[in-house]
Amino acid sequence: MGTAKRLYYQHGLAYRTLMDYSQIITMEPGKRSGKPCVRGTRITVVDVLEYLASGMTYAEILADFPQLTESDILACLAFAADRERKLETVLA
Numbered sequence: 503m504g505t506a507k508r509l510y511y512q513h514g515l516a517y518r519t520l521m522d523y524s525q526i527i528t529m530e531p532g533k534r535s536g537k538p539c540v541r542g543t544r545i546t547v548v549d550v551l552e553y554l555a556s557g558m559t560y561a562e563i564l565a566d567f568p569q570l571t572e573s574d575i576l577a578c579l580a581f582a583a584d585r586e587r588k589l590e591t592v593l594a
Contacts, residue, residue, distance in 0.1 A: 521580035526573065538581060540574045543567075550578040 528541045538547045545567060553563050560575055 521576055523577035523580045523584075526577035527581045540570060540578065543569055545570065547578045547581050550575055551582055554579075 526541050527538050527547060529536055529538050533539060534544055534546055539545060540547070540550070550563065550570075554575075558566075560572055563575060564570055564572065
C-alpha cells in the first residue's frame with residue numbers, strides 16, 4: 503500500500519493528508535450494518551477509535567487483533583479526520 507499526499511482547502515487554508523484510506527476502509531451493506539470497516543475484517547473504524555480513546559497503544563491493538571496493521575489504524579484515523587472535516591464543511 504502506498505501513501506498518497508493530497509491537498510484540500512478549507513477556509514482559505516491548504517491542508518495535507520498523508521493517507522489514502524480508500525483501499526483500506528470499506529463499507530458493505532451486509533457487514534456490520536454498513537458501518538465503515540477495515541477491509542477484510544468486521545472491525546469498524548469506531549471500534550479502533552474507541553480502543554485508542556480508551557488508552558490502548560498501537561502495539562496493544564495490533565497484539566489483540568493480529569489481522570490489523572499499523573497502516574489500518576492510521577487509515578481509521580484519516581477516515582475519521584476526513585469525515586469530521588466534511589461535517590464541519592456541511593455545518594459551516
